[in-house]
Amino acid sequence: MEWTAITVTTSIDASEAVSNMFAELAVGGVQIDDQATNPELDDQTVQVTAYIPSNTDAAPLLASVRDGLNHLSDFGLEGGAGTVATTTIDDGQWTNVWEQYYHAVRLTRYLTVAPRWEEYSPSQPGELVVRLDPGQAFGTGTHPTTRLVLQLLEAVVRGGERTLDVGTGSGVLAVAAERLGVGSVLATDIDAVAVASAEKNIALNPVSHITVIASDLLRSVPDDQQFDLVLANILPDVLERLVPEVPHVLAERGKLILSGILLAKEPRVRQWLTDAGLVVTTTITDGKWVALLATRPDGEVA
Template identity: 30%
Template sequence: MANKNWYKLTFQIESDSEEIIIWKLNELGIFSFSFEYLIKTDNKKEVNIWLPIEEWDESSISDFEQIISKLLNINDSKNQFFDWSIIKEEDWLTSWKKYWGPELIGNHFLILPCWINSDDKFKDKKIIKIDPGAAFGTGSHPSTYLCLEKMENISFSKKRVLDIGSGSGILSIAARLLGAKEVYAVDNDYLAINSTNSNFQLNFGNSKSLKTYLGSFNEIIFKYQFKKFDFVLCNILAEVIKEMIPNIYHCLRNDAEVVFSGILNSQKDEIIKILIQNNLKLLDISSKKDWTCISAQKGS
């Protein structure tokens, strides 16, 4: 099998633009990116994005540049804002990994890239080992961070958990580490399902307590008759969450809880309104930077 080549796109942003860039990349289905502080200044960051060459032609590249330029109000008539380069698969793997290190989240979790050995100082942490192949998140995104912070204060012992939009499987793994009896993971991307499965096995040596489902949540729920979950975890974009809330309600047993993340602060009120309309009681709201995490409960 021939090695895949990649475009590496680099450009600089003001630090306070990081969250809107993350939101847009997630909306576009782009998950291979990093942010690096520039030594010369504290208020600028370098954005690095990796894109598979076989999926990006001149037209899609031009469209992407226009999207980012509009987002940042950049007028780049001389085409000097974006720096494109081509790197080979093996170079891409090396360049990607150098941006990752252990990530402490909340009071109990440590996200650990699988190529790094755990330090003794972290022996009291719940370690989540991740090898996402640079396709999905490592927990550093504020929405994932907020979810994990919320989860560590919930008792998952012997519970049945549904993870919607599982990605690299971080929340599924966290639920199992916290004592969940069964974890059901749903994603509409086969790469995400593969990543969830492989990372689950990486952490537990098997996937006996994990069931994965490929497809749209609103289709999967009816096909497999999902019902009576104790917890639902949903870390995706707000526009998608809005459409799922009625069906999520029907997945929950009475008094069960749901945690929503991936919501921008500006979208919070609309999500809360839809929750109330669907008889889900608001329990808690937390925020980090421009992102909000909402937990709610189905009444008896």
Template identity: 35%
Template sequence: MNYLKLVVTVPEETQEYVIAELMDMDFYGFEQVGNQLIAYVEKPRFNDSNRESIEQMIARLPGAKFVEFSEVAEQNWNESWEASIQPQTIGDFFVRPTWSEKEPNGEQILLEIDPKMSFGTGYHATTRLMLQQLSKIKCQGKRVLDAGTGTGILAIAACKLGASHAIGFDYDPWCEKNATENALINNVDSRLSIRLGGFETVEDEQPFDLILANINRNVILEFIDQMISLLDRDGKLCLSGLLRTDEDSVMQKLSEYPVTVTDKQTEDEWMLLQIEILK
């Protein structure tokens, strides 16, 4: 399958906003090099409406301009990422790419991730927020759902914290393969099931003790009903992939359900909400 490659010049402080908007148009595989932002989208998923939306967004952002928009063949995206992705500490976790030999200290929990094209390397603020939140949650013996699993990093982290069973799903076949490989790399494949599809893949499952959804506002608003229905009465639902400007619309939607926000964390313009069912 061929991809479209978008290259734009965007001030660094604005890039996370642009990434969020492009994710809503099915772009992924982002690279940030100084003021240059590179994004990829499968060619069949792009249309004239997307192009018009991007043109309008770039036009209203100070200092933003197009550099390149071209078609590229499928490739091993790791080759362009390996030089830039380095190990990092996030909460209780030491996250490193599979090609790094750097070791965690004695107290850190190792997460080895081969990112391929999947979203979830720990470098995006929304993933960091989730990993930091997981570091505060007692996962021992819990059943965990990771909606839109990407690389599988969050489900793997929950298993490393002692979750008895985790399920991650994603619509992207590449993510299904990548997350399955990462589960094997981290020796949690016996407790982690990766499924291709969406919430329909878990509709017959028992309630989950913890649901992780690092997706985006539109998907969260569309599927919040399913997430709450899948949540155990004593469970926790963590929502990320949200901009701070999304808070009002998300809170308005949550007001329709018997739930309460028990924690909120932010990083830059991004936000995480932890939700529990009212007793």
């Protein structure tokens, strides 16, 4: 099958916004390339690529993408090059490109993300490997926002936690959580392509307590379920809808980990948490990105 690849070259800061823009335009999913997967990029530049069938008229989508790029500055984002390019590729070409550039990456003290096709064995005691097949929908799991969530996960997991992963995407956080020792994971995503991608990646790993469902944030999460850990690596405009609902599913001493947040947006997110009756106990950063760990006022920090 042939595909039209629409590639936006932009800054790391704007990558999540561009991904969200594609999602709002009903593109099934996106692939994010950074220096780890494309050595020709510098460390501040990423390429966000959406794939549509080649027999689809791309002109309206391209016009909307260019219009969206022109408005990134309205949200305090630097768009970088801001170029848009299209190419036609088939499935075989796409696979060859990924297998050339995508290799195992150590993300945290214990966690390494490795592609399905690469032979990789842990090199240090305690190292845990998460296998991913990036597919045509999602990236490699190496974005700074993912790394931040994983760092906080390593710090708080004690074993057996009931975990909710909101906006699971590739499923990397869900798999990593079980590898670290949580008891179970319910992973949700509004995008059917993401649900399928997550299920495929889960099957690549030695995990057996992850359930993936299609859901707009918490809408399809059973009302009677409580979680010890809630994870969300999504854009602030989506977090604004999510945060007020979290107390309904967060266990008494549960913990909420949020990422996908630019430093400039952190005060707003903190206010949403305060309004929801939650307290930020830990903050970590990576460049211009920040992740927050929050609990109820009487909850344990770790």
